[in-house]
Amino acid sequence: MQTNAYAAQNAITPLAPFSFERRDLGNDDVQIEILYCGVCHSDLHTVRGDWGPATYPCVPGHEIVGRVLKVGKDVNKFKEGDTVGVGCMVDSCRTCANCKDNLEQFCEKGVTFTYNSPDKHTGGTTYGGYSENIVVDKEFVLKIPENLDLAATAPLLCAGITTYSPLRYHNVTEGQKVGVVGLGGLGHMGVKLAKALGAHVVVFTTSPSKVEDALRLGADEVVNSKNADEMQKHLNSFHFILDTVSAKHDINAYLLMLRRDGNLTQVGVPPEPLLLSVGSLIFGRRSLSGSLIGGIKETQEMLDFCGKHNVTADIELIPIQNINEAYDRLVKSDVKYRFVIDMASLKQTA
Ligand code: NAP
Ligand code: ZN
Ligand code: ZN
DSSP states (O other), rough: OEEEEEESSSSSSOOOOEEEOOOOOOOOOEEEEEEEEEOOOHHHHHHTTEEEEOOBBBBOOOOOEEEEEEEOOOOOOOTOEEEEEEOOOOOOOOHHHHHTTTGGGOOOTTTTTTSSOOOTTTBBBBBOOOBBBEEGGGOOEOOOOSOOOHHHHHHGGGGHHHHHHHHHTTOOOOOOOOEEEEHHHHHHHHHHHOHHHHOOEEEEEEEEHHHHHHHHHOOEEEEEEHHHHHTTTTTTEEEEEEOOOOOOOOHHHTTTTEEEEEEEEEOOSSSSSOOOOHHHHTTTTOOEEEOOOHHHHHHHHHHHHHHHOOOOOEEEEEEEEHHHHHHHHHHTTTOEEEEEEEEGGGTTOO
């Protein structure tokens, strides 16, 4: 099926209209009309080659919410008209130890990401959610709780699961002191989810204009991370810190804020290596880890949790024609707190 989209043709020119062929519906496939797609900083890192060269044309987008148009003959879980989501992955081997443990993101044969991955069906590259529709294997399609606003739910498919998974893995519970570094798409979801888990949440931001919002989003305290006095007050006090910063920054300052045996999990992926001062780890037996999105089973659990607790993203809905401006604003940390593309706008380009 011919599909309209927006694509990058290289790392420097703006994203622009692009058209390509989606694969035919297979027996296990779900064809989805895309209604909304969130704009993740990873889209920008990928397109601009921050992490190394991308494959062009590149159609980004992995925070997809849409409506089922058609299902293959072996699909029972979904039917025409259902509201569904697709996140960062569309396939994996399903037989390796990690897939069997419901951690498809760590598939030993290599997970198929929603965009910019080798596509076994077409022999080309996967194309993501900045497009009219997508065909996805039923095992990688998520159910969206009925009570949630659809546009504001799209960011849960990446920003939601990427913050939920480490909070759960590190057993964040009621009464613990949790830090969230960076108040962008991931950070603001981290605040809402940590709050929903009962934690005492402290936000670290470089943007004074976000302080009031941080409190409104549920933070108990906000720290201007450029102010040394404010930072000093929190030394040795956190059980867990989630670092969502997309650019180079000093992680040692945050490691020193962990209490004994505390953990800092890095989910932001700055293009350059970060410096680690080992002293900040060994005193207090602190640990530093990373985390990558979350498996499909946990993504469904997160969506159901958000349905139950009425958690969605705070979004700025944009037409796809404004995507390049949105990218420029992301680089400047000027996001409150996730751009979401209204995919109906794509029709104006066709
Ligand atoms: P975002 O919306 O652009 O938010 C990033 C925030 O980091 C900014 O809003 C800003 O917050 C802070 N920041 C930016 N530059 C900074 C600097 N130089 N120093 C200190 N703070 C800075 O990005 P996002 O979509 O949340 O993604 C964040 C990162 O996570 C990206 O690197 C992305 O690729 C990565 N990511 C990882 C995973 C995973 O599975 N691990 C999944 C999705 C995304 P303040 O204005 O509050 O300072
Ligand atoms: Zn993402
Ligand atoms: Zn596997």
